[in-house]
Amino acid sequence: MEKDKFQAVLVRKISRLSRNMLDTLVLLDKFEEYDVKFISYSENFDTGSPIGRLVVQLMASIAEMERNTLSENVKLGMTQRAKEGSWNGGVVFGYDSIEKELVVNSKESEIVQLIFTLYVEGNGLKAIANHLNKAGYRTKHGKHFSINGIATILDNPIYQGNIPLVTS
Incomplete structure (x- = not known):
């Protein structure tokens, strides 16, 4: 805007500009300051008038x-899944994710x-990481430990048996 490279911002809905009211209002003030039009494709309003x-x-x-x-519903759902002992996703060394279930990866589980x-x-922790790296072991992403x-693995409740697993 400051370099006068465009004359308008077009969005499908105002929620695509921002989902934070303060951010939206700050952006609209900036648009007005630089004489940039704001256009919402699916909503018809004139930001220049009070209404x-x-x-x-x-x-x-x-x-x-x-x-x-x-956000609240997602957190509630994840909390409920955790209370039921279900896994909420993510990469876990020692396991593979197959159809939203954790399956033991035998090669990685030996390293764990x-x-x-x-x-x-x-x-x-440093001695363990050095030992694994010198022995040629690598993380799930092929990187050094x-x-x-190592701390994350040692602190992970999955390794304590708190999440039901499918064994291969």
Whole structure:
């Protein structure tokens, strides 16, 4: 906008500009400051008039409320899945995700067992990472093991049997 490279911003709906009312209003002020038109394809309003500005504020509030409601529902769903002992997703070293289920990856699970064995024997995180890297072991993404990666494995409740698994 500052370099006068465009004259308008076109969105399908105002919620595609932002789902935060304050951010939307700040952007609209910037558009006005630089004489950039704001056009919503599916909604018809004129941000230059007081009633148009009110409509935009209401729509931005509704978009923010929808975002917050969706976020809350997702958190509730994930909490319920966790309470039921179900897995909520993500990459877990030692397991593969098959059809939203964790399946033991036998090659990786041996490395996880080695990590716990080394830890129980009194090795620190750095020593464990160094041992694995020198032995040629790699993470799921083919990278060297890090201290944080080892800590994450040791702290992960999945390895404590708190999530039901499918064994291969």
